[in-house]
Amino acid sequence: MPARRGDKARLMSLPTLTYFSSRGRAELLRLVCAEAGVAYEEKLLGVYHPVDKTPAFNALKATDVLPFDAVPVWEEADGFRLAQSDAIVRHVAREHGLYGHGTREAARCDMIFASVDEVRTALRAIVAAAPEKRGIIRDELAQSILPRWLAHFEKLLVLNGDGRGFIVGAGATFADVALFVMFENITDNGLGAAYALCPALTAHAERMAARPGIARYLASPHRFPVQLLPR
């Protein structure tokens, strides 16, 4: 759970997540931390503006703190600093037991994560498109792209045991959390019908939402509001 206020001595030893005041590229990491029970401090840079960014971001960029002039950035108490949201997610997952058992399960986690990222990219096409093309892209997502991807995830989930557990191995991994974030993105944006033929995947998302750390985070006043894709 993020600490945005509180005991100074405790905060000094916590890792710090620096990001804008939104879900964005930090949200999967926040959920991974929630699942793993990792406490961290958040340095919030304000609400992102595509041209002006934010004063706090611009000030930070003028220092040497951001490896790629972008956020999120994760910093640990000893000064270890990491950029790139996927690298941070993997690092936290690896350190806190959410990367499966052994190299093969880790590789499968990577495989699922890469595929979830492809779905994310397909959804983001709506953002990049001219307003008059957005309806066409939405229809394509609803009718073919999402059902195709979700059918793959459904099959893999059912093949891993009976489909009533996790996507990789016998325990929760960051790949399960990534699938949950994907589910939220799809359903929040009115495309949830794509799950119609995926009962195991739907039930998986419901189980993930009910996991104690995640459920606490979802109900927390710290969570930023959903950012919907443009219509």
Ligand SMILES: N[C@@H](CCC(=O)N[C@@H](CS)C(=O)NCC(=O)O)C(=O)O
């Ligand atoms: N691939 C990077 C992308 C990082 C990125 O582009 N972050 C945006 C915010 S989501 C940013 O910092 N933008 C700074 C800018 O617009 O100058 C990641 O996943 O961390």
